[in-house]
Amino acid sequence: SQTIHQWPATLVQPVGSPLSLExxxxxxxxxxxxxxxxxxxxxxxxxxxSVGIGQISSEVPQNLSASRPQDRQFILSSKKLLLSDSSFYxxxxxxxxxxxxxxxxxxxxxx
Amino acid sequence: SQQGEEDPQxxxxxxxxxxTMNCSYKTSINNLQWYRQNxxxxxVHLILIRSNEREKHSGRLRVTLDxxxxxxxxxxxxxxxxxxxxxxxxxxxxxxxxxxxxGRGTSLIVHP
Numbered sequence: 588s589q590t591i592h593q594w595p596a597t598l599v600q601p602v603g604s605p606l607s608l609e610x611x612x613x614x615x616x617x618x619x620x621x622x623x624x625x626x627x628x629x630x631x632x633x634x635x636x637s638v639g640i641g642q643i644s645s646e647v648p649q650n651l652s653a654s655r656p657q658d659r660q661f662i663l664s665s666k667k668l669l670l671s672d673s674s675f676y677x678x679x680x681x682x683x684x685x686x687x688x689x690x691x692x693x694x695x696x697x698x
Numbered sequence: 699s700q701q702g703e704e705d706p707q708x709x710x711x712x713x714x715x716x717x718t719m720n721c722s723y724k725t726s727i728n729n730l731q732w733y734r735q736n737x738x739x740x741x742v743h744l745i746l747i748r749s750n751e752r753e754k755h756s757g758r759l760r761v762t763l764d765x766x767x768x769x770x771x772x773x774x775x776x777x778x779x780x781x782x783x784x785x786x787x788x789x790x791x792x793x794x795x796x797x798x799x800x801g802r803g804t805s806l807i808v809h810p
Contacts, residue, residue, distance in 0.1 A: 593740075623800075630786070630802040631741075646797075677740055686731040687788070687798070689740035 589614040593678045593690030600697055606651075606665040608693050610678030613659070618680040620661040621687075622653055625675045634676075637661060673697045702730070702787040703801040710807045717774040719804040721787035729790040730763055730770050734783045735803070741786060744772075779810040 590613040600606060612618050619638050623631040633646045635653035643653050650669055654662045661678060678690040705720045721730065729748045733741040747754045747763045747770065754761045760773040774781055784805050788798035 591740075621797075628802075628805075631800040633797065633799060636797055675738070679741075686743040686746045687733075687741070688743065689733075691740045692738070694738065 589618070589680055589688040591678055591680055591688055591690035593693060595693060596691065597694045598696070600668050600695065602670055602697055603667045606663070606668050606672070606695070608663040608676055608678075608695075610661045610663075610690055611659055612661075612680045612688075615659075615680065617658060620655065621679040621681070622661065622663050623677040623679060625677060625692075627675075631677065635663070668697045670697050702789050702799065704785065704787055704804045706804060707802060708805045708807075710809065711777060713777060713779055713808055713810050715777055715808075717777050717781070717806055717808070719772050719785055719806070721770045721772070721801070723768050723770075723787075723789045725768075727765070727789040730761075731788050731790065731798075732759075732761060732770075732772050733786045733788065733800075735786065736783045744785075774806075777806075777808045779808050782806060782808050 593610045621636045622634040624634050625631050635643055635645055637643050637655045640655055651665050673696050676693045679687045681687050703722050711717055727749055729746050731746045732744045734744050735741045745756045745759055745761050747761050749765055758775045763770045784803040786800045786803040788800050
């Protein structure tokens, strides 16, 4: 079975600072990987997905970017954080036959 | 992308009662999945039902799928306070890229 390691669990960053959230996957090779964002009490908004190394697709244009430098590593980044970037970020892996495995999430607060 | 929309948005019941939540989607699917999310945590995969299945059980969970109505239901029997969480559905596409989308979920509160 797959395991997703996502860190940090919580993060407080000042406006204008950079961001790097990392996600790694165990138990599978060549997974599809996803970054989601979830506002409080809301559903999940897909930000980026990747079907392979260096292959990134963006669902929503915004202040964030993603990279996949290794098969089982997915990174969410920003050069300059905005207050509106405060949210709960989730990494996920698939999966299509067995559903999706999610990381435990990162609570980002931009101050 | 596939869209899952859960209904109701919120459900409050007493321990021991059954909880039923529904999911509707718009296009053809290969499978449908239900997830649970405890507050401030990631989603946990509960059950997957394939498009050629009509009902599936897992412990106290019962999932039904009606592809003609493009809907699914999740029944939690004999609920417990520990079942308090948000529940989401997601659909798997029939071919093409595999990009599920999630609705806002059903927030279930089980009172002890």
